[in-house]
Amino acid sequence: MMKKVHPKINTNRLREIGWSLWDPIGLNKTMGGWKGRPFEDEYDTYLAKAAGMLRNNSDFTEVVDYLFFIQSQHIGMGPKEIDLRIRTKLLAVVQAISDDPLIWRKP
Template identity: 45%
Template structure:
């Protein structure tokens, strides 16, 4: 019997890099400001804001969920759960996150 090796875990810091640079649906990081990264000291109080969503998305992908299903999950989180409403950029940003997480 052939054993399938488990996929390596994605580091939380890598998920945060992806989520904060490509997604940030609430717009907490101002890319124009000097403290424009999640791991900058000024931002550490909210660095974990998206962790549960990004971990869930990565877990779904690791279990073989279809790309579009995970994209829809992130769009629903943003538009419904976070109450951000319909936004033309929600899907493209979710797709970018899923593609980047899939590539890690």
Template identity: 40%
Template structure:
């Protein structure tokens, strides 16, 4: 399985912008807002990746993101849109980590003759 040292933050950030972004920062043209949001989002996305790496269920990962959106950011209550974004984010992060894991296994393959 992939460890944290091989996770590319730019990939996690893009997943966050594309699927989650509860505050809607991606819609702003102000780079300062995107930088400030990236700092905050990074910790949530890394925690999410860690949950996936520790084999947490998709529902547990999505529930964590729901809690961040509702409790930490005060954007609740959870509704279909919020939960759908959390599920899509959990799925995208899991898919990314599977790809990284598959890449690592492929590079470990040796030709034995």
């Protein structure tokens, strides 16, 4: 029986997307960038889960809802209800993760 090989996530690519398109806390703007900073991994877990959801064929709405939950409930930033502006922003994050051919690499 062949062992299934799972691709590894490219954390650097995911961070580029997360910090440029999402950054719910606003650290990138207020701290003058994220690269090489102690908080550069702040969103890794959430973005990796979103990427994994997409890889497992979750629809975009489900991933947008997940990121909104993280942003509004878990992190506590922003309104408790999603509006069109926030949904559009989160959809751009999800689309960017989905479209990036370098997010997943072979182990």
